[in-house]
Amino acid sequence: MPLLQLENVEKIYKQGEIEVPALRGVDLTISRGEFTSVFGPSGSGKTTLLNLIGALDKATSGTIRFNGDELGGFSRDDLAMLRRREIGFIFQSYNLIPVLTAQENVEFALRIAGGENKKNSFEKARSLLQEVGLEGMEDRRPNELSGGQKQRVAVARALVKEPSLVLADEPTANLDSETSREVLGIMLDMNEDLKTTFVFSTHDPMVMDYARRLLELKDGQITQDERRGD
Amino acid sequence: MYYFRIAFRNLFRRKKRTFVAAGVLAFAILVFLLIDSFMLGMMEISFSNLIDFETAHVQMARPDFFDEEDFSLDDTFTFTGEEKELLEARDEVTAFTPKLEFQAELIGGREEFPVKATAIDTESFRETFQVHEYLVEGEFIEPGESGVVIGQQLAEMLELDIGDFYTLYFQDDTGSFNTIQGEVRGIVSTPSPQVNRHTAYVSREYAYPAVGLEGDKASQVMVQIDERERAGAVAAALDEDVGGGLRARSYRESSEMLESMEVWITIENYVILGLILLVGAIGIINVIVLSALERVEEIGLMKAMGLKEKEIIRIFSLEAGGIGILGGLIGCGLGALTVGIFARFGLDLEIVYGEGVEELGLPILERIYGVWNLSAFIFVFIFVVVLALAASLLPSIWAARKDPIDAIYHR
Numbered sequence: 016m017p018l019l020q021l022e023n024v025e026k027i028y029k030q031g032e033i034e035v036p037a038l039r040g041v042d043l044t045i046s047r048g049e050f051t052s053v054f055g056p057s058g059s060g061k062t063t064l065l066n067l068i069g070a071l072d073k074a075t076s077g078t079i080r081f082n083g084d085e086l087g088g089f090s091r092d093d094l095a096m097l098r099r100r101e102i103g104f105i106f107q108s109y110n111l112i113p114v115l116t117a118q119e120n121v122e123f124a125l126r127i128a129g130g131e132n133k134k135n136s137f138e139k140a141r142s143l144l145q146e147v148g149l150e151g152m153e154d155r156r157p158n159e160l161s162g163g164q165k166q167r168v169a170v171a172r173a174l175v176k177e178p179s180l181v182l183a184d185e186p187t188a189n190l191d192s193e194t195s196r197e198v199l200g201i202m203l204d205m206n207e208d209l210k211t212t213f214v215f216s217t218h219d220p221m222v223m224d225y226a227r228r229l230l231e232l233k234d235g236q237i238t239q240d241e242r243r244g245d
Numbered sequence: 246m247y248y249f250r251i252a253f254r255n256l257f258r259r260k261k262r263t264f265v266a267a268g269v270l271a272f273a274i275l276v277f278l279l280i281d282s283f284m285l286g287m288m289e290i291s292f293s294n295l296i297d298f299e300t301a302h303v304q305m306a307r308p309d310f311f312d313e314e315d316f317s318l319d320d321t322f323t324f325t326g327e328e329k330e331l332l333e334a335r336d337e338v339t340a341f342t343p344k345l346e347f348q349a350e351l352i353g354g355r356e357e358f359p360v361k362a363t364a365i366d367t368e369s370f371r372e373t374f375q376v377h378e379y380l381v382e383g384e385f386i387e388p389g390e391s392g393v394v395i396g397q398q399l400a401e402m403l404e405l406d407i408g409d410f411y412t413l414y415f416q417d418d419t420g421s422f423n424t425i426q427g428e429v430r431g432i433v434s435t436p437s438p439q440v441n442r443h444t445a446y447v448s449r450e451y452a453y454p455a456v457g458l459e460g461d462k463a464s465q466v467m468v469q470i471d472e473r474e475r476a477g478a479v480a481a482a483l484d485e486d487v488g489g490g491l492r493a494r495s496y497r498e499s500s501e502m503l504e505s506m507e508v509w510i511t512i513e514n515y516v517i518l519g520l521i522l523l524v525g526a527i528g529i530i531n532v533i534v535l536s537a538l539e540r541v542e543e544i545g546l547m548k549a550m551g552l553k554e555k556e557i558i559r560i561f562s563l564e565a566g567g568i569g570i571l572g573g574l575i576g577c578g579l580g581a582l583t584v585g586i587f588a589r590f591g592l593d594l595e596i597v598y599g600e601g602v603e604e605l606g607l608p609i610l611e612r613i614y615g616v617w618n619l620s621a622f623i624f625v626f627i628f629v630v631v632l633a634l635a636a637s638l639l640p641s642i643w644a645a646r647k648d649p650i651d652a653i654y655h656r
Contacts, residue, residue: 098549102551112543123550127552
């Protein structure tokens with residue numbers, strides 16, 4: 016069973032009386048362990064697509080299945096529970112909780128996902144922060160970290176609960192090329208080690224270089240679906 | 246646990262805002278506690294003065310005397326051995342004294358002034374009341390002597406000094422006008438305006454023949470007991486047991502004004518609580534709305550991480566509760582300090598009410614001391630915390646219901 020299945024998905028935003036289609040009849044299947052990059056010009060619907068498959072938004076029409084379950088029938092709380100257990104997010108602007116340290120930001124994601132006690136959560140978060148190269152910085156708050164370090168924390172936070180899916184919206188947009196490469200390398204390692212599914216939206220050619228599947232969106236439609244060998 | 250941690254740290258994220266909101270609550274609490282302490286102090290000293298100088302804890306008299314309070318000699322009764330035995334049999338009773346009160350004009354030289362002439366059994370009167378301890382000039386009257394003891398204000402008004410002649414002019418038991426005369430024996434300055442200004446004490450042995458009554462007649466019997474709190478129960482028991490058409494009542498019933506004042510204090514406390522409610526609620530709503538507006542992206546992130554709306558509401562409510570606790574602690578701390586100072590050093594009523602202090606009609610002519618009221622501290626603390634939580638609810642729901650996408654991308 017594929018992890019994600021989109022059938023004829025449409026998303027229309029209303030701006031007053033005007034209807035603006037963001038996605039138009041998208042059909043897409045994503046299997047477990049894929050490392051997929053969605054690219055396309057601004058306004059092509061990349062972020063909308065990520066929001067829909069991340070259960071942050073609902074489609075105007077069509078069906079989205081996550082692990083075979085159709086999301087259209089989920090309540091807001093059901094969607095929240097799905098996100099907390101199955102989906103990790105990485106945002107362009109990091110979006111860490113500023114009052115928590117790096118360690119606490121990662122640990123918090125694990126604790127709310129449930130299933131781990133305090134001691135295990137602490138150790139798992141610490142170990143993951145070490146893996147992303149933040150050893151010794153665990154007790155720093157976001158305002159004491161550089162952009163690259165913050166994005167590493169965000170990666171660790173997204174991965175710590177071992178989700179089925181990680182969605183990353185322009186994850187390298189605010190990073191220099193060297194840091195981008197390091198962060199992407201970490202995600203690729205996690206993808207290989209944990210078989211976590213990654214879906215990126217990006218303009219960054221470097222991200223596209225790392226991807227094993229490339230989806231091009233134009234005017235709300237998938238115009239290219241290219242798979243690459245290892 | 247993490248919700249507590251996030252909420253706690255967020256409190257110190259905008260320290261000034263948090264402390265201003267908590268400060269407003271603290272100030273309101275301080276005002277409430279001070280007024281509560283002041284009012285209780287006023288009631289405490291009012292009742293103490295009433296008991297020590299005017300009414301004792303319990304009075305026994307004819308119902309008409311209580312109802313009319315015109316000090317008519319028609320409302321006297323014979324204070325026999327039966328009533329004395331009834332009082333002596335009760336363990337709570339520590340002292341009692343019969344009084345005969347009647348309307349009279351006190352004449353000193355060319356001046357005269359209406360007073361409540363009070364014929365007393367000097368020995369038992371001294372055991373029951375404290376008037377004799379407040380002598381500023383002369384001595385207290387002895388049994389059978391013709392002297393009078395009056396308050397300092399009355400003496401000043403009539404320009405009477407120790408040794409000056411006085412005349413009490415009144416209607417006797419038959420309705421005929423009669424007088425008693427003598428020298429001013431003592432001048433007292435008590436905390437009771439009623440005693441200082443309106444009362445003339447004479448010995449019953451000297452007054453009764455002129456009034457036309459037998460020596461065992463009284464208009465009231467004043468009873469002191471061991472504990473003020475038991476006055477109501479003792480009065481009720483005596484009221485049931487006493488015969489001869491007499492009634493017994495407690496000091497509380499004898500002062501409708503003080504009883505009304507207690508009600509007024511309660512109402513005033515509710516008004517202050519209402520003001521706290523208004524000011525506190527506005528402050529808390531303001532803080533939560535500003536906080537939510539500032540943290541829109543954070544709310545979006547938390548929703549993306551899978552926090553439910555009620556969990557986000559919980560975080561904001563905990564923050565509001567934290568402000569309530571902080572305000573409550575500061576307010577109660579400052580309240581304890583100021584009430585402590587007030588309880589120790591007191592406050593001269595003239596500072597508050599100026600020269601008009603006597604016109605208040607309160608049985609107080611001295612400093613008022615604050616009263617510790619632990620229940621008020623506990624109540625107001627819980628009140629502001631609950632208020633903070635309640636006031637934060639709507640803005641928290643508003644914050645939690647933000648669309649996660651709009652919030653994350655700050656649209």
